[in-house]
Amino acid sequence: MILIKRYGFRITVVILLAMIGISVYSWSTRQGPPLPTIKQAPDFSLLDLKGTPVRLSHTDGKVRLVEFLFTSCPDICPMTTYNMVKLQDKLKAQGLWGNKVQFFSITFDPLKDTPEVFKSYGDRMGIDYSGWNLLTGTEKETGDTARDFGVLVQKMQDGSFVHTVTSLFLVDQTGKIRKVFPMGEDMDNETILKMIWQLTGS
Structure with missing residues (x-):
């Protein structure tokens, strides 16, 4: 005492x-350690499922995760989207979904991935559209957008696509690419989530 x-x-x-x-x-x-700035992300203009033009800059102020895919992809693309849905669910639980974090999925194959096909894919995967835009356009527009981000993509004779497996981009609130992630089974959701937290200050 x-x-x-x-x-x-x-x-x-x-x-x-x-x-x-x-x-x-x-x-x-x-x-974690400070994230480097890789480059300014290209400010694309593509169409959402309702045919409304969407620019990346429309969501400035939010952290963005940008995925390139085609829905008939047999493996890496749906696996990547599945992992992103798991990230989506965690961000929703933390109150970050839609208001601080936005996801984008851009198709390589707009000829097959019509809004109806793309919507069916999103519904099947469990996408919450309140914070996730599925984007399309002409084949040239989507291909040019991918290449502007640094994704190498080639259409094969059978109509399928081959592309670099680093086609998942973390973009900060000012439009700068801060990290490029591998896709599919090589994704590390915990690392991605921590980097999103870091950028949002959560």
């Missing part, structure tokens, strides 16, 4: 400083 009376204030200060130190450490661990 005597020690508490004599040193109570000092003990309280020490405890508070320790708690602050733990909080700062936890925050810095969650934030």
